[in-house]
Amino acid sequence: MVGYYLQLLLDGVIAGSIYAMFAVGLTMVYGVFGFINFAHGELIAWGAYLTLLFFHPPFSLPIGIAVIPALALTAVIGLGQDKYIFNPLRRSSRITLLITSIGLSYLLRNGIRLVWGSDLLSFGLEPARGMCVGGLSITLVQSLMIFSAVIFFGLLYFLLKRTLLGKSLRAVSDNMELAGIMGINMKRVRFTVWALASVFAGVGGILIALDTNLEPTMGLTNLIKAFAAVLLGGAGNVWGALLGGLFIGMAENLSMIFIAPEYKEFISFLAIVLVLLFRPKGIFAITGGVR
């Protein structure tokens, strides 16, 4: 019985590390530009679908190589969003940006349906066999999920804390106008934030697609979880998003002890509602801003 709980906990960490990858981009965009990017979920889905594109004929690249052009194109989508849609609107109200991003997400989601259809797809790799470590089972893809979360968050830590670019990024999220006056190059900061958001989302999307399958609504489903993680961590806080993601992942899996699995989705809904109502600054956040 203890093994069962430990397995649920492990599954929670696996799911949580991916939710954290999704949440980072959402929270950074919120922290720096001050709006909720509803289209963030579509970067997740496009990352996964583009990998499928390069994996299948006519390209037929091996999966490890197919992710490179896929992630590059995902970043192009992310940067294009900024350049043609969000940057021109930077003086508009937050609600205008939110509605615009809802429109954009609808456009991108239907783009996927247009190209790949609405049905479930999968990479069709041979079914992953679980490795057994101390009575717990974990597949190769799942261990890759934890591994890449560790690597990517490590790199992000290095970027934010040890480089000048990271420092300017944190400064901009604190006070954009003041940072501009101090001569921080806003273009570079914008580029960095959107590139990071796209790559994190894309990598997470690819891994989830490898672990389960692809469907056009995968972006939307995961967006809600990422949003719950962002709110738990305090909007704009990168490390809060990491903790929030892990928390959502574990809470979802452990909840299966008490409630029917069909209501797993409710955990993130509930987290969003409760945090908004009682702790709008987040639970794990000590202070605001990208840190």
Added chain:
Amino acid sequence: MGYIFHIIITTLIYIIFAVSLDLELGFAGLYNFGQVAFFGIGAYTSALMSLAGIPIGITMACGMLTAGLAGFLLSFPALRLTGDYFGVATLVFAEMVRVFFVNEEWLTRGPMGLPGIPRPIWIGEGIGSLPRFAVFAGIIALATLFFVRRLISSPFSRALKVIREDEYVAQAFGKNVFSLKLRTITIGSALAGLAGSLWAHYVTFISPSDFTLNETILVLLCVVLGGKGTSWGPVLGALIVMLTSESVRFLPIPAEMGRIVAPLQGMAYGCVLMIIMMKRPQGIIPEHRIRRENAQA
């Protein structure tokens, strides 16, 4: 002939739906992205009751009441939030309602949906009944528009607009901001419930997949395109959106192309929504404002 009446009826239903959202979004500045939840609550309430054999006049009134009550109850937690957070909370509420419809199979039959929802007896079934249903929907839509026009030409709507522009000013004038917003959401939800119940009796089959974010985006597009905060904006928006979307179904499109029509349509809606927000956030019919320099999105 049948499809002309089909287009008329769906447009009329969406006019009611869009007007209900405009009351909250346009007049009170409450960005409700979960209006489809009340549409769904109204539809399910009326459908379930009429399947139990209760006359449709009563069930539609109950659908309205239940949706209004749900809006009333949701207001207490949701109105503690403002702006985009209110929007996200209502969006999440709508998803919760949908998951409830999917999972509570004892009540809603889950994803299989509810077939065989009766229509009013004097309307009857089949193609021949459509003109009569169009008249029925038209009467309800006219009554709704009449009611909403009365409402927005009253001090009530002017107070709402003050709240939308600046809550503190409204408070300083001695307006009870919470109570005004609460009443707006309750009325808006009840009207959405009315549209939903009308729709359930028209299509005679509902399932949880009819009440998703897609419908929210569609009705949001109606309001934003037509012009929010005006009495004719949502009507015009609903006319444009529904006429274009429903008439596409009857175009002679070859079967192999059929698969791409819906996604293309969705992409067009997303695009139009974005372009309006970027180029003309006030919509086709702009709201009349006395002081132009305060105009903002």
